[in-house]
Amino acid sequence: MTIDTHLLALQLMAAQGLMGAFDTLYHHEGTEALAQRNTARRELSIHAVRSSIYCAMFIGLSSWAWHGAWAWVLLAVFGVEIVLTLWDFVVEDGSRLLPPTERVTHTVLAINAGAFIALLAMNAVDWAAQPTALVWQPQGWLGAFLALCGVGVGISGLRDGLAARALFRRTAQEEQRAVEAPVHFGSKPQRVLVTGGTGFIGQLLVRHLLADGHAVTVWTRDARSAAWGFGGAVRCVQALEQIPATDDVDVVINLAGARILGQRWSERRQRQLMQSRAGLTNTLVAWVATRPRKPWLLLSGSAIGYYGVQPQGDTAELAEDAPPQDIFMSTLCQGWEQAARGAVAHGVHVACMRFGFVLGHQGSLPQLLLPVALGMGGRLGSGRQWLSWVHVHDVIRAMAHVWTLTEQAGGDAAAQVFNFTAPGALTQEEFTRVAASVMHRPCWMPTPAAPVKLLLGEQADLLLEGQRVVPARLLQTGFRFAFPDARSALTDLCRPR
Template sequence: MNILMTGATGFVGQQLVKLLSQSSESHQLTIITRNSQNAKNILGNNHQYLNNLDSLQHLNEIDCVINLAGEPIVGKRWSHQQKQKICNSRWNITAKLSHLIKQSDTPPECFISASAIGYYGRQGSTAVDEHSKAHDEFSHQVCNEWEHLALQAQSESTRVCVLRIGIVLGKNGGALAKMLPPFKLGLGGPIGKGVHGVSWIHIDDLTALIWHLMSTKSAKGVFNATAPNPISHKQFAHSIGQSLGRPAIIPTPVLALRLAMGEMADLIVEGQFVIPKRTLESGFHYQYPDINPALDSILKT
């Protein structure tokens, strides 16, 4: 299969490239990257690298497009300039990919494009699935347009799968790596009262889900890329502490986070309980549906 991929050097992208490279099926990856040499150092020399999409007029030779590109949404404080950078890094490349697909005489069979559970905005304790109504705020606005641009590529020839990705848990990267230092020192704990939702997914399940959607011809539309058992942040903190053999009882004051992070703190202190209803209906089976085995596989090996 000929696969065009963006975001390949990111935490998820690296693991997906590894999975595809180790597959018994023959895959040729064309990777879009701003720094080809850096990407080769990370991913190896067995792939084709392009610095941008500008040299392409169509995607006639591509079987599947996987779009994981985007400025980290929690990388920097949300100034007006940073918000625009977050939007443009997602919207522009997605629009270009959809345009190239529509320009193709023999377009890719599938287009898998990332989004995030930030689409739903703050939801309190109400569980949400792919059909639930969103709360209109910045994270929703980013994801709503991101998804809209991807879904423009949908046709009889090309099926589009949009992944609303939760907190990705894995070794040596992602959100968990940033959370661990205080827990390892015995200083970890819930944020505030810890009642807000944590919708998470193990990295192995996320890459397996992408492969599942690539190879399931009936799959199209929006899929929540979260484990089927979301938990409260209090439970999440307790499970991290349990896996590390450390106490996890020192709460982080919400006010301190808001002072330090501004509006961006909403992503951490609000949360959602997201259910992957359509994902389960598609026939996908999770290796790690529950938090304790998922964290143990990461922190105890």
Template sequence: MKILITGGSGLIGSNLLSMLEGNEITVLTRNTTQSKAKLGDVHHYLSTLEALNNLDEFDVVINLAGEPIVAKRWSEDQKREIENSRWLVTEKLVQLIQSGKKPPHLFISGSAIGFYGKQDDHAIDEEFIAVHDEFSHRLCAKWESIAKQAESEKTRVCILRTGFVVSKKGGALSKMRLPFKMGLGGPISHGQQYISWIHIDDMLQGILHLIGNSGCHGVYNFTSPVPVTNNEFSREFAHSLNRPCLFRVPSFVIRSLMGEMSTLLLDGQRVVPKRLQESGYTFLHPELRGAFLSLIKP
């Protein structure tokens, strides 16, 4: 297959490339030199979509591009950067898909469980509609709406509402490792807020599952079937590192450091992957303890 990937240098994209060996991969990146050094020269690289009239040469397009949502404090300028890095690329991809006579048969586009906004502890599947109107919801809602416009009789669209990705290298977990390894890690605030997480292996295998099953389309929650509270997540992470979990980070500290962005840590969602499991996907790491243990294996 010929596959176009945006966001190929990110945590998910860079790991996905190795899973797609044997296919002809083109990576859209702003810095081709830097991406080639990181990802290797076995792939094709594009710095812009402007030279293309359509995407007919590709069988699958995987759209994972976007400014990291926690890279900087959410100023109004940073919010616009987060939005534009997702919306504008997706709009251009959709336009190119619609312009072709033989468009890609599959368009996979990223999103996040931030679509649901802050929630209580009830389980949320893809049919949940009582979303909380906040920045993360508006960001994801428009992102998804743009992506869905690519759907036609020739192109199926799959949306990935991704949770907290746990991985050995990269991602938010790597930033947590040092304080926990020093015995200084612990729950945030009261710790009862839910964390909807997914192991990187299930993230990647789930995407391959969508590629290989022509009946899959629409929105999919990419989270473990067993979300946990922040208390449990912290205890299990500390346990995997053979460290105690004694400290607790007060909510006012998180708010003072992160501002509006603190909602990502202080307000939880108990999201379950109903449609992914119904489509036949079986999770490799459904339980958190086993997921963490797999990450510390040599």
């Protein structure tokens, strides 16, 4: 029995196309959201080049045999692809912690690619002896499917290339902003420990701390990837015990916490969220207690979910003294803040930062603006729920403000709370209309509340309910927002890059 190695190679290529589509959609676009990660810009650049190669291979081999000199071109393309694959492995391992499903998928893709490249290489040796020509050799439905895969991977490569370019530009612009509009944290360089330093806010914070001359240590699950992402300018540890007792830490900024929007809030998920916030903060405070020289300041994250939900139509403004509620989102924030206040007993000043909806190029804003960008924006539910937001640059500036304020005040250790929201809260419908205006898109398509509640359960309150929160203490202490209204914030974030 003779095996048609060329046909087998094309069938393996078809399987590669299917697995590659799954990897791209589920991992790169879904769970990992590479296009939003500054640290993924090199990986996306490699993906763009690899996708262009696969586009040429899928389309070129779908219905043609590469004879003569074209066979040598094909072999050269295989060589380049092998080198890029190995480089891709190195870069992605250095920039992020791959989830198990992606690791397995990449392994299977590599094995499958090796198989069809080996088979095609054997064919290419025979093709090289033929006169130079691209010989029409239709493969029926298989050829049509491969051509379709080529178009798809080409589009994916274009998307990755544009995303990589945007990330490189964005990083350069953020670095330029750090130089042109520097943020000063306190009066002198300090040694700072940051948790959540690889997250949306944390990455930007670390860059500003470094620009201001501070020495930064990041506590993270994947120290190697974090160190790569920060270009070796930051010490990264996977356990607090890796910080020697002789290495003093002056300030701790606690931003760690599992993503709250996504999985349904089952009892198991609620425990995970509580552990990732209150549990981790308790661990941090316990570590502070063991230090021979204690930090003088702990800036600890929280959220305006502390206030629960505000009845729609209620225009009352919620300042820092507004009471919490007996619902999960509020209980979560209460536990988080209670854990942070434990550091006061060790002589540490504590400031809890109740974040509103943080606007930036990462986080949830890109998903929120996607329907608007597609011309399908509109109210969510009634649209009358309050949306208290803040630009990420003002978040960094407000942290520096609280730091400096606490340093200047001195005195005995105490706990404070600050609302990190802009003064211009809007209803969800008003916010969407502003976004549509900034992006020059219509705002007309409503999304009913029922399917959102069915899909998310109690978590739907994050989208369908809200709070009208005001940054009373920031304003009282003289903080001035760079982006006090939604139009200025969205114009800054949505302008062409």
